[in-house]
Amino acid sequence: MNFEWSAREQAFRDEIRSFLARELPPDWEKIARHGPGSKQQTEFSRVFCTKLAEAGLLVPHWPKEHGGRGSSVWEHFILGEEMWAVGEPRGPQYMNVNWIGPTILRFGTAEQKARYIPEIAAGNAVWCQGFSEPSAGSDLASLRTRADRDGDHFVINGSKVWTSYAGLAQHCFLLARTGGSRKDGICIFLIPMQTPGITVRPIPALVGNGDLHEVFFQDVRVPVSSMLGEEGKAWSLITYALANERIGLPRYQLSTRVLGEMVEQLKANGSWNDDIVRFRAGQALAASEAARMLVYRVVDQRSRGLPPNAESSLARVAIVEADHAVANFALDFLPEAFSGDVLPLLKPHHERAIAAGIASGAAEIQLGIVASDYLNLPRS
Amino acid sequence: MFLDISDDQDALLTTVSAVLARAKSRLVLGSGKASFDLELDADLDKNGVLDAASYPEFGVSTAALIVHEVCRSASITEVGASAVIRPLICSDAPRPLAVLTGDPGQAVRFLPVARAVLVLSEAGASWFPVSPDDIEVVDSYFAYPMGRIHDPERCLARSRSVADPMLARRLAQLAVAAEISGVLQGGLDAVVEHVTDRRQFGRPLGTFQSIQHRLAACASKIAAAKWLAFKAGSGSATHADAVTALAYAQTVVDPIVYDLHQFLGAMGLTLEHPLYRWTYRAKLLKSEFGGASRSNRELADLAW
Numbered sequence: 295m296n297f298e299w300s301a302r303e304q305a306f307r308d309e310i311r312s313f314l315a316r317e318l319p320p321d322w323e324k325i326a327r328h329g330p331g332s333k334q335q336t337e338f339s340r341v342f343c344t345k346l347a348e349a350g351l352l353v354p355h356w357p358k359e360h361g362g363r364g365s366s367v368w369e370h371f372i373l374g375e376e377m378w379a380v381g382e383p384r385g386p387q388y389m390n391v392n393w394i395g396p397t398i399l400r401f402g403t404a405e406q407k408a409r410y411i412p413e414i415a416a417g418n419a420v421w422c423q424g425f426s427e428p429s430a431g432s433d434l435a436s437l438r439t440r441a442d443r444d445g446d447h448f449v450i451n452g453s454k455v456w457t458s459y460a461g462l463a464q465h466c467f468l469l470a471r472t473g474g475s476r477k478d479g480i481c482i483f484l485i486p487m488q489t490p491g492i493t494v495r496p497i498p499a500l501v502g503n504g505d506l507h508e509v510f511f512q513d514v515r516v517p518v519s520s521m522l523g524e525e526g527k528a529w530s531l532i533t534y535a536l537a538n539e540r541i542g543l544p545r546y547q548l549s550t551r552v553l554g555e556m557v558e559q560l561k562a563n564g565s566w567n568d569d570i571v572r573f574r575a576g577q578a579l580a581a582s583e584a585a586r587m588l589v590y591r592v593v594d595q596r597s598r599g600l601p602p603n604a605e606s607s608l609a610r611v612a613i614v615e616a617d618h619a620v621a622n623f624a625l626d627f628l629p630e631a632f633s634g635d636v637l638p639l640l641k642p643h644h645e646r647a648i649a650a651g652i653a654s655g656a657a658e659i660q661l662g663i664v665a666s667d668y669l670n671l672p673r674s
Numbered sequence: 675m676f677l678d679i680s681d682d683q684d685a686l687l688t689t690v691s692a693v694l695a696r697a698k699s700r701l702v703l704g705s706g707k708a709s710f711d712l713e714l715d716a717d718l719d720k721n722g723v724l725d726a727a728s729y730p731e732f733g734v735s736t737a738a739l740i741v742h743e744v745c746r747s748a749s750i751t752e753v754g755a756s757a758v759i760r761p762l763i764c765s766d767a768p769r770p771l772a773v774l775t776g777d778p779g780q781a782v783r784f785l786p787v788a789r790a791v792l793v794l795s796e797a798g799a800s801w802f803p804v805s806p807d808d809i810e811v812v813d814s815y816f817a818y819p820m821g822r823i824h825d826p827e828r829c830l831a832r833s834r835s836v837a838d839p840m841l842a843r844r845l846a847q848l849a850v851a852a853e854i855s856g857v858l859q860g861g862l863d864a865v866v867e868h869v870t871d872r873r874q875f876g877r878p879l880g881t882f883q884s885i886q887h888r889l890a891a892c893a894s895k896i897a898a899a900k901w902l903a904f905k906a907g908s909g910s911a912t913h914a915d916a917v918t919a920l921a922y923a924q925t926v927v928d929p930i931v932y933d934l935h936q937f938l939g940a941m942g943l944t945l946e947h948p949l950y951r952w953t954y955r956a957k958l959l960k961s962e963f964g965g966a967s968r969s970n971r972e973l974a975d976l977a978w
Contacts, residue, residue, distance in 0.1 A: 295683070295735045296676040297908035368675065557978045566978075569971060576970030579977055580922040584898035591901060594677040611894040664893055665886035669866050674881035 306369045310351060310376040317345050318380060323638040326381040329502020329645055336420060336462045336504075339385030343417030346384070353391050353415050360399060360407075361415030367597035371544070378547035381639050386421070386459040388543070390414045394421050394467050397535045398484070401523045406484060410465070422460040422487070424468035424509060427453060432656045434469075435477045435529070439511060441470035448472070448483070448521070450491075450514040458653075460494045460507035463487050469528065470511075477529040482522040489514050501645045536654065537602040544589065545613055545650060546582040549620040552643045553578055556628055559637065571627055578619040585612040604667035607660035614651040621647035677901070683736055686723060690743050693717045697749035704946050707954060708814040710787050711749045715770060718744065718753065724769075727907075728761035734845065734907030737761070738852040742900055745856025745955070746863070748948035750817060752784045754849035755792060758907070763842045764792060764801045764834075772804075773846055775963055778826030781812040783958060785821030793830065794846055799839035802832050817954035844916045847969075848906045850962045851919035854927060855899040857959065861934045861952035862892055868938055879937065888933045895926040914976040921973045924966035927956045 299307070328334040346352040347361070355370035356362025365373075374392075377384055384391070395414045398406055413419040430437040439452025450470050460466070466485050473479040487494070491514035497506040523531045557575055560566045588609035595605065621644050624631065631637045632644070651657035665671045679687065697714040718724055727737035737757040744753040752770035760771060772788035774780075775795070785791070786809055792801045808829055814820040823829055836842050866889065869880035879885055902919035905911060931953045935942045942949040963969055 295678070295680065295739075295904055295908070297735070297905050298675065298910055554978065557974075561978075569967075572971045572974040573967050574970075575978070576921055576973035577925055577966075580902075580918050580925065580970065580973060583918045584895075584902060584922050587901040587905060588894070588898050590675065591677045591897075594675050597675075598678075605897075607890075608894045608897050611891060612898050615894075658887060661887040661890040662883070664890035665880075669886075669889060669893055670870075671866065671880040671886050671889065672870055672878045674877065674883075 303366075303368055303372060306354075306365070307372050307376060310373060313346070313349050313351055314376065314380055317342065317349075318383060322383060323381060324635060326383070326642050327635075327638040329505055329642055330382065330385050331459050331461075331501075331505030332503045333462060335383075335385045336459070339383060339387055340418065340420070342383050343385075343387045345417075347415060347417040352384075352387075352417050353395065356391075356395065356399065356415065360411050367593060371593045375544045375547050378544045379551050381548060381551075381642060382543075386463070387414075387417065387419070389423065389459075390419055390421050393535045394423075397467075397531060398522065400534065401531055402484075403519070405519060406522065410484065419465065420459060420463045421465045421467055422457050422463035422507075422509075424454045424457060424466045424470075426456045428455050431456075432659050434532070435480070437469055437471060437480065439468075439470040441472050441481055441483065443472070443518075444515070446518050447515045448481075448518065450483070450485075450511045450516060452511050454509040454511075455507075456497070457507045457509050458505055460487070460509050461496055461504050466492075466509070468511075469532070472526055474526055479526045480528040480532070481525055482528045482531055483516055483520050484522055485514070485516050485520055489516060491515070501649050502642065505645075537606075543613075544586075545646065546585045546589070546616050548639070548643055548646070549582045549616055550579065552637070552639050553582070553620050553623065555637050555639070556624055556631070559628060559631060565627060574623050574626065578616070578623045581612075581616040581619040585609065585616040588612045604663050607663040608668060610655070610660045611657060611664065614657045617643075617647035617650040679739070682731055683739060686726060686732070686736065686740070687743060689721050690718075690723055690740055693721055693723070694744065694747045694749065697747060697751075701749055701948070703948055704944075707817045707945065707950060708819045709750065710784075710819045711751050712787070714747075714749050714751045715787075718751065719756075719769070724753070724757045725761050727758060728765070733909065734758060734762070734848070734911075735904045736907070738848060738903045738907045741849060741852035742856040742859065742903065745853045746860040748860065748864075748951045750951060750955070752787065754853045755846065758849035758852065759792060759842060759845045762845060763799070763836050763838070764790070767792070767801045768803060771801075772821075774823075775846070778830065779822060781820045781822050783816070783818035783820055785809050785823070786811045786819040788821075791823070791829070792836075792842070792846070793833060794839070794843050799836045799842040800830075800833035801836065802829050802834065804829065815954075816958040817951045818958060840913065844913045847920040847963060848903060848916040850959055851899065851906065851916070851923040852903040854923035854956060854959045855896060855903055857952040857955045858892075858896045858899065858923075858927070858930050861931070861949060861956070862889065862896060864947075864949055864952070865889065865934045865937050868941070885937055889937065892930045892933055895930060899923040899926060914973065917969060917973045917976055920963065921966060921969035924960045924962075924969050927960040927966075931956055 354365035441448040468483045491512045493510040495508045499506040726732040755771040768789035772784040809821040812820040906915040906919040
């Protein structure tokens with residue numbers, strides 16, 4: 295066991311903090327208050343990510359020939375921690391750099407890499423993921439959106455729902471079915487959102503403006519060359535992509551940041567002397583640190599090249615509990631702070647917390663994975 | 675970072691496993707709750723595993739790992755204070771050790787078998803030797819031998835101060851955190867085995883999703899408690915790390931113990947099954963250092 299950061303890792307973290315101190319504008323937190331899918335944050339993120347890219351900090355974990363600097367798994371994770379500690383100013387682009395880009399790099403054709411990778415690496419691209427459907431949420435393999443071959447094209451018909459960032463995205467990482475059932479017959483298409491036949495409708499939501507959408511595909515013609523990987527064999531690619539996603543984001547960084555800011559407010563208003571307030575604050579902090587340890591354990595396994603396992607789900611469960619512990623602390627002791635500009639990150643934290651147990655595989659899916667693959671409980 | 679068992683630690687755990695296997699073969703269930711395995715105590719001592727914290731290649735994290743593994747066993751012995759605190763704080767104190775953190779006249783676990791008592795108070799830390807004549811055995815509701823010091827003033831008069839009382843307190847908090855993660859893991863192991871084998875409604879209990887999800891939630895909490903304790907033993911760890919581990923572990927005891935007993939049903943109410951040997955250790959450990967409420971407040975005070 296070794297719980298220490300290496301000198302190189304600490305230097306990398308310091309480099310990111312210096313960058314953030316230099317480049318994050320004073321009004322950033324007020325922009326973040328609009329939510330990660332908002333027009334304000336998306337526009338901010340385009341400019342911010344371009345600067346990150348110029349500093350070599352947008353995709354440092356990518357190969358050098360694609361704009362990266364060959365950073366380690368831990369360094370990639372440190373980047374995520376530092377971004378979350380300030381409220382994730384990369385906005386929707388975290389998806390591009392964490393799993394859409396790496397999946398295209400791993401499975402894409404030369405043409406696909408040439409078309410999409412440079413703009414992701416430059417910080418100019420906004421993608422959405424066309425996964426969930428009205429009848430396929432946690433049970434992703436039941437998706438119904440069709441892709442039917444017509445000469446050199448596929449014709450896509452169907453609909454997606456709860457799609458984050460779709461209103462402002464240029465591209466969609468779309469799952470559709472050319473045949474088969476369940477995990478067989480699913481394909482991935484990389485398609486421009488401006489393609490005729492795509493209609494995006496925002497869904498008013500608790501998780502911020504512009505975050506959730508319905509996306510309708512009506513006779514959308516896309517070239518065969520837009521398919522990523524082999525026809526009907528996308529499930530293994532999805533697994534690869536979600537393995538990068540499922541570890542869970544370092545949400546505990548934002549949670550502990552917001553918790554600390556709340557404590558300052560509670561000290562200022564005299565509530566900090568209350569034993570119950572301090573008890574609950576300690577409890578929320580301990581839950582956040584518990585999540586951190588389980589996430590670190592997973593990152594360590596990945597850094598050693600070990601295959602993904604059920605410990606990712608153990609960590610996701612802890613992350614959800616920690617997010618809710620901090621969000622509930624805010625609701626109990628500082629409900630008035632959700633309005634106004636005193637704690638601008640409180641609202642986006644809350645919005646992320648209520649989605650934490652649902653996005654990227656519901657918490658109950660994670661519990662099921664822990665039961666079967668970690669505890670080895672019998673299957674029904 | 676390297677968050678796994680090293681080869682050296684693995685070799686040490688092999689020794690621990692062999693010692694615990696011998697203890698398991700001696701285990702007699704069905705009688706009193708507080709039986710203490712003196713042979714296990716001697717076996718651990720003889721094999722040198724209780725000294726790991728003092729060796730640079732192992733350190734306190736390894737001691738926490740040993741405590742976790744020993745407490746995972748249904749056999750009851752004193753390991754937390756002996757493996758985590760004694761090597762660094764009072765290596766000349768005879769063992770087993772009892773740790774007194776509150777009123778000197780209170781009932782304390784392990785006192786009937788202890789040969790020394792470590793006292794942690796606001797004023798500092800010290801230890802004094804004890805003999806059976808100093809101790810009044812207390813009927814134990816918990817799965818520990820419990821006792822009370824007859825004449826605390828006389829015993830405290832022969833106490834010897836320790837050099838670093840803050841380190842002693844920090845290590846004691848870490849030791850309890852590792853003990854909690856171990857006893858909860860032992861209980862979970864037993865309940866998983868039970869719901870895998872036990873059939874009701876024509877199928878194993880463990881196939882019911884209501885049981886699966888709650889045990890999975892227990893597993894996540896126990897894994898986190900364990901790694902927080904290990905981290906609190908690392909070279910750069912702070913007092914806040916130890917209190918984080920303790921506060922988190924004490925907080926998760928209640929929901930986990932409830933679920934473990936629920937899923938073992940009436941079997942878990944008997945002394946024929948060893949579940950009480952884990953849960954009735956956890957129920958006492960959660961009150962150490964003032965309990966989860968005080969530990970969480972201490973964490974808040976240290977953090978902010």
